[in-house]
Amino acid sequence: MADVEHTIGLLLGTEDDWPRAYEALLRRVGTITDGSGRTHRIDSVRVTIEPFNLRDKPRHDLVIDRLAYWYYHPREWLKKAALMDDVYLLNSPFTFQSMEKHAAYCAMMRLGLKVPETVLVPFKNPLDNSRWAYTSGRYNQQFDLEALAESVGYPMFMKPYDGGAWVGVSKIRNVDELHAAYDASGERLMHLQAAVEDYDVFARSLTIGPETMVMKFRPELPMYDRYAVEHDFLSPSTGDEVVTISRLVNAFFRWEFNSCESLVKGDEVHPIDYANACPDVAVTSLHYYFPWAMAALLRWTVYCVVTGRRPRLDMDTTPYFAIADDRSLSYAQKLAGYRRLADDYFEVDRYEEFCEKHLSHVDEMVHDWVSSPEFTTLLDQTVRATYPPDEHERFLAHFRGLIDAWLRDQA
Incomplete structure (x- = not known):
């Protein structure tokens, strides 16, 4: 049987820590022989952004997307690659368009999850669209913001329907804060969502x-x-x-x-x-849990390309x-x-069987790598690139201590 070569693409923004970790670990996985005797080799490349012909064939079997939720050009490339070439994507650009939260709330409410009471309110300021004045004047209904807030109940949060990274999120405790937050929202479409007070x-x-x-x-x-x-x-x-x-x-x-x-x-x-759309996997925030995230990402992507998911x-x-x-x-x-x-x-059962048969060495491999000088260098360089010089030693000690705790716990 001939060898099968697989390429995993990394579509990245500003991050460099976890991509370096993932690349280093993928190089250590080695070849995998499937049930038919075929040998699979897997490498990774960083995806570049450039003009593309819609009939071009991408080299990638799978792409880990960390960019297209805000950068439209690669988003359209991902859609083309998925629709025309069956490239496997983490995540789907079709349902993660603009990282929109609203549909997720609606779907999970329909499924009966205990999502807090949530109301969508119109834009505070007129949109930059020549048709807005006519449409608004004819169809926009007047509403009482204070009465709406009372129906949700104080305290509550006002937050963008499509936002991320806590940008534009305000806690509303009274009428004054309600109007201040709504006035500041401008052309952003906002949710009012009841707070869950005194949570455990x-x-x-x-x-x-x-x-x-x-x-x-x-x-x-x-x-x-x-x-x-x-x-x-x-x-x-x-x-x-x-x-x-x-x-x-x-x-x-x-x-x-x-x-x-x-x-x-x-x-x-x-x-x-x-x-x-771009969940936090930075070593400087996940720290203790960073090795688990890298091992899980490695296992799932390898499984997907080798099994032809x-x-x-x-x-x-x-x-x-x-x-x-x-x-x-x-x-x-x-x-x-x-x-x-x-x-x-x-495919949980099939996935677990595959991991036991082909990737049982991953946890030990990750432990060895996190113990290595290569990881120490990555952590050192990431800290120095993230924090001011006068805080380097403090944060190096902080993160090394947390990583050492993980190493001890996994020994």
Whole structure:
């Protein structure tokens, strides 16, 4: 049997830490021989941005996209590559268009998840469009912003319907803050969303393919300290619900590299943000969890290209809505049904069997690499590129300590 060569493309913005880590680990995977005796070799390239003929054949089997949610030229290249060439994408540019949160809220409300009360309000300022005045004058309904806010309930958050990185998010405690935030929103389309007060845990879960890591998140702290290294901070049943919600969102929208934020209050899980086209995987924020993220990304991408997993561009919502609309099912039964659909989409059983047979060495390989001078150099260079010179030693000690803790825990 002839060797099969696979190329994984990295479509990147400003980040360089995790791409270097991923590239280094992929080089160490080696060849994989499948059940038919074919040998698979996998390499990676960084995708460049240039004119393209729509009939050009890309060299890539799979592309990890970290750029097209805001840069339109590569977004259109990804759409062409998916539609014409069956290139596998993490994530789908069709459902992640502009990193829009609104549809995600709607879909998960339909499925019965405990999304806080949410209202979409019109633009505060006129749009830069010659037709706006006529259309607005004829069809825009007057509304009472204060009454609308009362229907949602204070405190609440005003946040962009398509935003990311907490940009434009305001906590609203009273009428004065409501008007100030709305006046500042300008031409941004905003949601009003009820706050979940006095929650017990803010959980952020990172899902890559069929693997999920649920982390305790502290949004009030600086980014380098937001992920707490704390295990068993959720009960087993609540932790499983957070994992199920995370994978459900991804399977529903055909996203495979995404983070989900949930507020846990008592035994209830309230998902508040789960459409992140470029989830955080920086070593300077994930730190302790960074090696897991790299191992999971490596396993899933290798699995996809070696097994010839086909991209799914369609959203088959019918089986999800069939569960959602079945009034005989309890919330727990619906979650179990969604989990089965998500596990089926991600081929969990086949994936685990493949990893056990072909990638069982990955965890040890990642541990050895994180222990190596190459990783030390990467961490050192990333810290020096990220923080002011007078803080280099402080942050090097901080992150080395967290990485050393991971190494000890995995030994």
